[in-house]
Amino acid sequence: MKALAARPRLRGALAAAAALLAATSLAACGNDDSGGGSGSGSTGETGTMNVLAAASLTEAFGELADDFEEEHPGVKVKLAFDSSATLAEQVNQGAPADVLATADEDTMQTVVDQDGTVGEPSVFATNHLVMAVPKGNPAGITSIDDLDKKGVTYVVCVDTAPCGKLAVKVLDASGVTAKPASEEVDVKATLSKVELDEADAGLVYASDIVTAGDKVEKVDLPTDNENLNTYPVAALSGAKKPTLAKQWVDLVTSDQGQRVLAKAGFGKP
Amino acid sequence: MSTRSRSRPALGRAPALLLVPAGLAVLFLLLPLVALLERTPWPDLPSRLVAPDIVDALRLSFITSTLAVVLVVLIGIPLAWTLARVEFPGRALVRAFVIVPLVLPPVVGGVALLTAFGRRGLIGGPVYDATGYSLPFTTAAVVVAHAFVSLPFFVLSVEGAMRATNREYDVVAATLGATRWTTFRRVTLPLAGPGLLAGLVLAWARALGEFGATITFAGNYPGTTRTMPNAIYVALQADPDAAIVLSVILMVVSVAVLALLRERWFDPAVQGATRP
Structure with missing residues (x-):
């Protein structure tokens, strides 16, 4: 009886492990394919781009990073998620980063005030x-x-x-x-x-x-203007990969980026 | 101790190979504290000290860590004695379990407490269903979290002291007709006095500084569950200067209390213990 009860669990674990293996090998295949592709998105910049983002963006930016790496062979997007205030503080202290996305405009403003961004930040999502x-x-x-x-x-x-x-x-x-x-x-x-x-x-x-x-x-809660946060994103003036940073901002604000963000529960800017 | 130092033979100079790293260790421990003091906006200190939310947090921290120590003493002394004096199978295992909260990240401890005493917890669940009582988000939950993390410090300290004192005193007491309870009360416990006091202070200090388990298990609300460490963490997100001031207040208060205790208890106790 005991053995019988244990077996489905074991099988479940095996199935999960197999699924994981399949998923990773599929992902590897996907990378191979894109690597052999046209490389039309190439900018000349390769290597690692550092994106700092508010914790609430974890899932959406994770998916966009996969898309971005597919379109830019040889580029690795390194994501760091934390509270917006912490990230803004890190940027102001000179942390090496190419892009910053925060969960409210006040926080982004502290970086703008230090001339930390390239141009004005773009609002790319809302949340309530x-x-x-x-x-x-x-x-x-x-x-x-x-x-x-x-x-x-x-x-x-x-x-x-x-x-x-x-x-x-x-x-x-x-x-x-x-x-x-x-x-x-x-x-x-x-x-x-x-x-x-x-x-x-x-x-x-x-x-x-x-x-x-x-x-x-x-x-649901009433969503009047009181109950709304806007998310700005900006390429940083300290960026080591300024072109890629600009393209990341473009991706996030593009239709493709907006689709991913909507799927993750964000509102339109 | 005094007799030993009088008859100390000449051992030669202390080697630099030991002295230099020892000095570095002291620097390593002291430097962050000095830096904290250096960054402190001292003129703000008096006004912050009497701010109502700080007074609340300080009072709460004192009450909860003191209650936690009371709880720890009540269950910790019997446990320490059992570990030190009673032979039973699995004693090593029990001792290992006692140490677990020491090595557990406090946040994990908080989650574990939730799964045990939360309103859907192993014990908390049935209690909640029967009575509607829920422990998390209450001051009692803070005491529980404090006791959970500080109990190991106390038990280790007291058990060590009991094991260090010669078991033969117990045997002598027994041959003189003392029951085991009398022996515990009149012989073992007094001999373990210094270890007991050291454990008490350690446990209290650990409870006073507890953050991770508290905020995870008890939450964070002014007056009921926002202890000083919680208040410092919250302040750090908005106003780092305020966080520094709060840290200095907590540091000064803890050091002052420890110094006071040392003055009152430690020295005589330590002398008393080493005399026999």
Whole structure:
């Protein structure tokens, strides 16, 4: 009985391993194909380009990096994700990077003020807050007013983070008086409290819900102008690969880039 | 100690091969602290010290780390004694488990605590379903997180002290008719006094500085769960100068408390322990 019970799990693990192998070998094939292609996207610049991006862009930029590398043989896109404020600070301290994409314009402005960007940053996406609730929505949350219900536990980002600044605006505009149970340090930490079902609701970005999959459910919030963050991207003046950096900005703002971003839950600029 | 130093034979000069790295080690530990002090905007210090959110965070940190130490002492002394004095199969394994929270990244400890005591946790789940009580996001959760990370420091310190004291004292007490409980109370525990105090201070300091497990398990809200380290982390994201000021406050307070304890307890205790 025990052996029987164990076998499907073993088979599952084997299948997963096989799938992983297949996926990596397929990916390798894909690279080979593009390597043998026309190379029309080549700019003369090869090597590694460093892209710094807000944590919420992890999935979208990951996919775009694959596309970019395919179009530019010999180029490797190195992505680093962190909170926008941390990345902007790193750029201002002289970190070697070619492109910066942040989750709000205030943060990007700190780099513009130091003449850290080439020209004006381009806004390429928007994001707004929604409520994440645990799978099955145990507390029966249907609108933001339900956060005021007795016994409802909700979490937000701390107000030093862009998502927390936005949460304060949204909660004020909705007249919610109940205090959050916790102010988490960033949006991923806020989401994980909901994923673990320790909180009945969390205010997170619409894009985070998409990437969280089926562990959480979404409850929409009103999306007036108060509830909106705009994402700027810019080639940096300290770039080692200025042409590639410019092309990355072009890709992100192109139709192709917009499709990937929309799929990841971002809004149009 | 004093008799030993009086009869110390001439050992020759301490070798530079040891002294130079030792000096480097001291520099390595001291330099970041000096740099922190150098960067501190001192004129801001008094006003920050009385700011309501800082007072809240400091008070919360003191209350939770002290309660954690009380909890740690209550369960830590019996555990240390059992490890030091009772032969049982799997003792090495138990000792290894006691050390785990020491080597575990604190954030992992926080996640582990959630899976055990969260409202969907192994123990927290049934409790929540039966009573509606949920531990995370409460001050009690901060105490639990603190106790989890500081218990190993205390147990290791006390167990070490108990093992270092000669077991024959216990045997003598037993031949004189003392029960094992009396022996523990009147002989073993007093002899382990210095180790106990050292463990107490270590555990308290560890709890005071705890960040990862606390923010993961208990969350971060002013007044209930935002301890000083949480407040420092939050400040670091918005205003690095404020974070530095907070760090200096926490550092000064901890050093002051440790110095005070040392003055009051350590020296006499250490002398008392080495005398026999």
